Amino acid sequence: MSAPCEPRATAPASAPPPPVPPVPPVATASAPAARRPALDWRIRFAGLSLIWGFSFLLIKVGTEGYAPFQVTFGRLLAGTAVLVAAMVMRRERLPRSARTWGHLTVAALLLNALPFSLFSYAELTIPSTLAGICNATSPLWGMVLSVVALSEDRPTRRRVAGLGVGFLGVLTVLGAWQGFSGLDLPGTGMALLASFCYPVGWIYVRRTLAGTGSSTLALTGSQLCLATAQLAVVTPLFTSAPTSFPVLPTLSVLALGALGTGLAVLLQYGLVQEVGPTTAQMVTYFIPVIATAAGVALLGEQLSWNTPVGALVVLVGAALTQSRPRRSAAATQAPPPAPGSPSIEPAGRDPRLPQP
Numbered sequence: 001m002s003a004p005c006e007p008r009a010t011a012p013a014s015a016p017p018p019p020v021p022p023v024p025p026v027a028t029a030s031a032p033a034a035r036r037p038a039l040d041w042r043i044r045f046a047g048l049s050l051i052w053g054f055s056f057l058l059i060k061v062g063t064e065g066y067a068p069f070q071v072t073f074g075r076l077l078a079g080t081a082v083l084v085a086a087m088v089m090r091r092e093r094l095p096r097s098a099r100t101w102g103h104l105t106v107a108a109l110l111l112n113a114l115p116f117s118l119f120s121y122a123e124l125t126i127p128s129t130l131a132g133i134c135n136a137t138s139p140l141w142g143m144v145l146s147v148v149a150l151s152e153d154r155p156t157r158r159r160v161a162g163l164g165v166g167f168l169g170v171l172t173v174l175g176a177w178q179g180f181s182g183l184d185l186p187g188t189g190m191a192l193l194a195s196f197c198y199p200v201g202w203i204y205v206r207r208t209l210a211g212t213g214s215s216t217l218a219l220t221g222s223q224l225c226l227a228t229a230q231l232a233v234v235t236p237l238f239t240s241a242p243t244s245f246p247v248l249p250t251l252s253v254l255a256l257g258a259l260g261t262g263l264a265v266l267l268q269y270g271l272v273q274e275v276g277p278t279t280a281q282m283v284t285y286f287i288p289v290i291a292t293a294a295g296v297a298l299l300g301e302q303l304s305w306n307t308p309v310g311a312l313v314v315l316v317g318a319a320l321t322q323s324r325p326r327r328s329a330a331a332t333q334a335p336p337p338a339p340g341s342p343s344i345e346p347a348g349r350d351p352r353l354p355q356p
Contacts (some may be wrong), residue, residue: 020326033301049283051259055356056128056135057298058256059120065249067239069122071214073231076112077255080228081196082262083221092218104223105230109306112227113234118194119356125187127301132291133173133311133354134191136284139318140166163319169313172306186212222263260356281322285315286354 037044062071086092095101123131141165147155157161170192174183212219271280288311294300 005135019272033048036067037270037274042266043315044271045275045280045283048264048271049286049290051264051267052283052356053132053287054118054294055256055260056123056132056253056291057294058260058300059131060123060128060295061252062256063120063123065243065244066253068124069117069231069235069239070242072100072113072116073228073235073262074253075116076224076231078220079265080224080257080258081142081262082222082258083217083265086266086270086332087217087221092215094218094222095192095214097212099213100209100212100219101222101226102203103205104219105226107201107205107209108196108223108227108230110204112224113230114199115194116227117231118190122187122191122194122332125184126191127293128299129301129303129307130173130188131191131297132356133297133307133314134188134287135195136164136288136311136314136318137170137192137289137322138195138198139284140170140314141196142202143321145199145203153325157322158323161315162323164317165320166314166317168314169310169317172310172313174310190350218267224261239275262299285319288315291316291356316353 059071062074067075095104119131122134140163143159144153175181176189196336209219214222268280268283270282292303292308292311296303
C-alpha cells in the first residue's frame with residue numbers, strides 16, 4: 001500500500017511543501033493564498049484509505065491469473081506511468097547525482113520491489129485479510145529499529161508499552177495459544193517480512209537522501225522507475241511469459257498499480273501538505289479494517305474471532321508507539337522554520353505510509 005525545496009529523504013511528510021507558483025499581485029496588501037484543492041481533504045483521506053485497504057484484495061485476485069513477480073511488475077509499471085505523467089505535467093527534473101541514483105536503487109528495493117513481491121507471494125497461501133493486518137505492524141517494527149539504528153530516538157514508557165501491546169495483538173491474530181494451528185507460517189512470515197522492509201527503507205533514506213535538491217515527487221518517481229527496472233530483470237528469471245491475459249486479474253493488477261501505487265502517492269502528498277503528517281498518517285489505521293471487510297465480503301474469506309480482536313490490539317499498540325510527548329510552551333511558541341529549510345521529524349519516525 002508511499003513532494004519541496006530541500007526534502008529530507010523521499011518521505012513527503014518530512015519535507016516542507018513546494019513553494020506556491022508566483023501569482024500576479026492583487027489590489028490588497030495581503031499575500032496571495034495557495035490554490036485550494038477541488039476536493040475536501042476528508043474526501044481524499046477516505047479515498048486513500050479505500051484504495052490502500054482494497055489493495056490486498058487486488059493482490060489476491062491478481063495472483064489468481066499471474067505469478068507473484070508478474071503481479072508486482074505490472075503494478076510497478078502502471079504506478080510508474082502515473083507518477084511519470086505527474087512529473088511531466090509539473091515539469092519535475094530527475095536527480096542528476098550518481099550518488100543519489102545509487103541510494104534510490106537501494107530504496108527502490110527496500111520500499112517497493114521487495115515488499116510488493118513478498119506480499120504477492122504471501123497471498124498465494126494466506127487470506128488477504130491477514131496480509132492487511134500484517135501490514136499494520138510496520139510502526140511496531142519501526143520503533144524497534146529506530147531504537148537500534150537511531151540512538152537519539154529514546155523510547156518512552158508509553159511507546160514501550162505500545163510495542164508490547166502491538167506484538168500481543170500479533171500473537172492474538174496468529175492464534176499463538178493454539179500452536180498456530182491451521183496457519184500457513186511461510187506465507188505469514190513473508191507478509192510480516194514485507195511490513196518489516198518499510199521501516200528499514202525509511203531509516204535508509206533518512207540517512208542517505210537528505211538534502212538532495214530534488215523534489216519528493218521526482219525522487220519517488222525515480223525510485224519507482226528503478227523498482228520497475230529491477231522487476232523487469234528478475235521476473236523473466238523466475239517466471240515464463242503469460243500465455244493469456246484473464247480479464248479480472250489483469251484489471252486488478254492495473255488498478256493496483258495505477259491507483260494503489262500511483263494515484264495514492266499523489267493523494268498522500270496533497271494530504272501531508274494540507275493537514276500535516278500526523279493527520280495523514282492516520283490512514284494507516286483504516287487500512288486493515290477495510291482490507292478485512294473487503295476480504296470477507298467480496299472474497300468470502302473466513303474470519304474467526306481472534307482476527308478482528310487481534311487486529312484492534314495491533315492498531316492500539318501501533319498508535320501508542322507513534323505517540324510523542326507534548327511540546328513545552330516554549331517549543332510551541334518557537335518560530336516556524338525558514339522557507340526552504342528541511343523540516344525535522346523525530347528520529348526513527350518517517351511519516352510516509354507503507355504501501356500495501
